Every structure is written in structure tokens, then in C-alpha cells.
Amino acid sequence: MLVIFDWDGTLSDSTGKIVRCVQAAARATGLPVLPAIEVQQIIGLALEEALHRLYPTVSVAERTRLTRAYVDAFVAADATPSEFFCGVEAGLQSLRERGLKLAVATGKSRRGLDRVLANLGMTDFFDATRCADETAGKPDPKMLHELLSYFGVPGEAAVMVGDTTYDMAMAQAAGMRRVAVTYGAHSPAQLTPYKPELLADSFADFMGWSERADALVAGGMVSD
Structure with missing residues (x-):
């Protein structure tokens, strides 16, 4: 996945x-x-x-x-990088160890994302990234289409994880699965209409979901 x-x-x-x-x-x-x-x-x-x-x-x-x-x-x-939310750093490493492909789709500029990744020592951590100033910005699904094409996977074998309606609308337009986190910028009430498969109150919630979803993808039993 x-x-x-x-x-x-x-x-x-x-x-x-x-x-x-x-x-x-x-x-x-x-x-x-x-x-x-x-x-x-x-x-x-x-x-x-x-x-x-x-x-x-x-x-x-x-x-x-x-x-x-x-x-x-x-x-x-940003000279002092923002901290990850609780569980993110270990969770990302766990996803990598499970063999999942990881990408970033962000409204940040390329310069801004590269700066923060370098400050965190994560320049080569993600398999691919897309930024708003090098493609269409959210909620246009272009950056997701580009990432799906880059990895050669269909939307149902990928998931967009985000905290805003722009993330959810973008994923919905790209025909992708979507998980909304409720601890970011937009409220659960704003996110719910986009029918995410999960409203995650913590990164640990997402990690539990990912294990179940990855098993379904591997078994060829992905549902819409």
C-alpha cells in the first residue's frame, strides 16, 4: 500500500x-x-x-x-523545526519497516519542504514528495495523480492521510482512500462529509487502521 x-x-x-x-x-x-x-x-x-x-x-x-x-x-x-505529533516518528519508521511506500503531498513550497526535511535529517526518508508550487495546489487532485503514476498504483491501493477538507477533497477527486486526522487544522464536523474511512484522533489510531488496510490490499480484498 x-x-x-x-x-x-x-x-x-x-x-x-x-x-x-x-x-x-x-x-x-x-x-x-x-x-x-x-x-x-x-x-x-x-x-x-x-x-x-x-x-x-x-x-x-x-x-x-x-x-x-x-x-x-x-x-x-522554522529555524527550530516543529515537533512531530505523538507517535509519528516511530510510526513512520514502522511503516517503512513493513515495506510500505511513503510519500508527502503538501501545500508547502518545494523550498520549504526541503528545508524542513533537511533540518530533521529526513531528506531521503520519503519515496516521493509533491509540493504546491511545482504542480497544482490542493484541492486539485493533480499532485495525487502524479504520485499514483510515479508509483504505478491505482487509487484503491493508496491512502491519503490529512487534516483538512482540502486533503479530503483532493483524495476524493483522485478516487483514493482517505483517512482524516482530527488533531490538526479542521474539525471532525468539517471532515466527515468527505466520508473518510477513519477519523483518527491520534497517529496511533491511523497505525492500527493501516495494519488492517494493508492486509486487505495484500490479500486483494480492497473495497471502495
Whole structure:
């Protein structure tokens, strides 16, 4: 089975950092500072789209300054990488030892993902990765189609694991199985309409599901 993970809010406990950096960028550029719950709703989107949704009426020049201020704030904050959620580090290693293929599909930029993977000593850990600035951003399913093609597997033999409606919509459009984690940016009530096979309250919940699902894939008994 191929397991494709979102990064922020799914593996990495970085939701709070993203929110604080968006708010800091707004202060630095003189724009209204939005409440955390509102900023959380755009996590997972490509940066340009995310900031456009938060500040739809500002000029292109203002949004450009906001983008630069956010990047500066996040790079400075990310000098200390966000911690993994409980159980993620050991869980990822366990998945590798079981022989599963692991990938990342993220709204981060290529530069941003490469930086965090290097800081964590994980540059070569994942079998493949896709970022929003090198393909279509979420919820467009293009990055998932690219990963399925790269590995040569059908959607039913792969699962997308994410914490936002953008992850779930992307996987649904790609005909993929999907698991939603409830400890990230979006609430269970937001995630449920996308009919994930599991609402995981912890990474351990996902790990238990993966063992059962992998056995079904190996036995050729995958259901829709």
C-alpha cells in the first residue's frame, strides 16, 4: 500500500506556528490581524491562494508584501523545526519497516519542504514528495495523480492521510482512500462529509487502521 501524507497538521505539529506567522505578517504590513480559527481554515492551501482567501480585497502590491512578511516570519520561526505529533516518528519508521511506500503531498513550497526535511535529517526518508508550487495546489487532485503514476498504483491501493477538507477533497477527486486526522487544522464536523474511512484522533489510531488496510490490499480484498 502507498501512504501519502499531508505535512502541516498531520505529521508536523505546526498549525500554531503557521497561524502566528500569518498574524505577524499582517501586523508587519498594517493589515487586520485575523483570529486564529479563521487563519486555520486556509492551512493546506498554497500560500498565494491561502493569503488571497484571507485578504481578498487587498491590492496585489499589498498581498506581495504580506507574502514576503509571512515567508520571513516562518523561515525565522522554522529555524527550530516543529515537533512531530505523538507517535509519528516511530510510526513512520514502522511503516517503512513493513515495506510500505511513503510519500508527502503538501501545500508547502518545494523550498520549504526541503528545508524542513533537511533540518530533521529526513531528506531521503520519503519515496516521493509533491509540493504546491511545482504542480497544482490542493484541492486539485493533480499532485495525487502524479504520485499514483510515479508509483504505478491505482487509487484503491493508496491512502491519503490529512487534516483538512482540502486533503479530503483532493483524495476524493483522485478516487483514493482517505483517512482524516482530527488533531490538526479542521474539525471532525468539517471532515466527515468527505466520508473518510477513519477519523483518527491520534497517529496511533491511523497505525492500527493501516495494519488492517494493508492486509486487505495484500490479500486483494480492497473495497471502495
